[in-house]
Amino acid sequence: MRGQDFRGGGVRGRDPRVVVELRPGRVEDALTIARLFRDTVRTVNRHDYSEAQIDAWAPYQVDLDHWRTVIENSHFLVAVTGGMVVGFANLDGNDYVDQLFVHKDLLRKRIATKLLEEIEREAKRRGAQRLWTQSSITARKFFERHGFAVLRAQRVGHNGQVFDNFAMEKRLK
Numbered sequence: 001m002r003g004q005d006f007r008g009g010g011v012r013g014r015d016p017r018v019v020v021e022l023r024p025g026r027v028e029d030a031l032t033i034a035r036l037f038r039d040t041v042r043t044v045n046r047h048d049y050s051e052a053q054i055d056a057w058a059p060y061q062v063d064l065d066h067w068r069t070v071i072e073n074s075h076f077l078v079a080v081t082g083g084m085v086v087g088f089a090n091l092d093g094n095d096y097v098d099q100l101f102v103h104k105d106l107l108r109k110r111i112a113t114k115l116l117e118e119i120e121r122e123a124k125r126r127g128a129q130r131l132w133t134q135s136s137i138t139a140r141k142f143f144e145r146h147g148f149a150v151l152r153a154q155r156v157g158h159n160g161q162v163f164d165n166f167a168m169e170k171r172l173k
Contacts, residue, residue: 019081020079020080020081020086020087020109020111020114021079021080021081022077022078022079022080022114022115022118023077023078023080024076024077024078025071025076025077025078025088025090026071027068027071027072029071029078029085029088030064030067030068030071031062031064031067032085033067033071033078033085033088034062034063034064034067035062036085036086036087036088036101036103037058037088037099037101038058038059038060038062039103039104040101040102040103040104041054041057041058041101042054042058043104044104044107044138045057045058045136045137045138047138048136048137048138049136049137049138049163050161052161053161053163056158056159056160056161057158057159057161057163059159070090070098070099071090073092074090074091074092074098075090075091075092075119075122076088076089076090077089077090077115077118077119079102079111079114079115081106086102086103086106086111087100087101087102087103087106087111087112087115088100088101088115089101089112089115089116089118089119090119091119091122091123094123094126094127094128095123095126095128095129095130095131095132096131096132096133097116097119097131097132097133098133100112100115100116100119100133100139102115112142113146116146119131120170120172123172124172128172129171129172130169130170130171130172131148131169131170131172132151132167132168132169132170133148133167133168134154134156134165134166134167134168135148135165135166135168136163136165137164137165137166140166140168143168143170144168146170147170148168148169148170149168149169149170150166150167150168151166151167151168151169152166152167153165153166154166154167
């Protein structure tokens with residue numbers, strides 16, 4: 001992460017056999033991350049968004065240049081288990097949780113929690129007084145369980161579709 005000190009640690013989720021290591025994202029992770037994002041959105045978020053919205057949000061054709069840029073220009077973390085990337089999160093600037101996704105088959109194993117905790121530590125290290133995000137309908141409850149409050153419901157356009165989501169904030173101590 002551009003010279004930043006990062007000390008990832010093993011994480012045990014609810015399944016004692018799942019041990020996850022956190023590490024900085026690398027440009028060569030872009031294809032794996034893009035596929036994880038696409039497959040997770042297409043599986044998990046389809047309950048809250050229409051097929052047209054899902055197609056706009058997570059098209060089958062991945063934009064590797066976009067993912068490489070995000071990895072290079074943000075505090076980007078990946079969660080790895082058994083040599084496989086199973087989740088990722090990134091902090092954009094000092095206080096914006098841009099993305100937080102976990103493999104569709106490994107939800108509710110505290111992987112997202114550990115990623116978010118590390119993002120929060122980095123934000124505090126950078127002097128942030130708060131974290132904020134634009135949460136999907138699907139992720140809203142996760143963020144609320146981790147101390148985020150809804151600032152406002154909003155409708156945002158993306159790739160020709162309009163999405164309902166939530167601007168959310170967590171004050172840091």
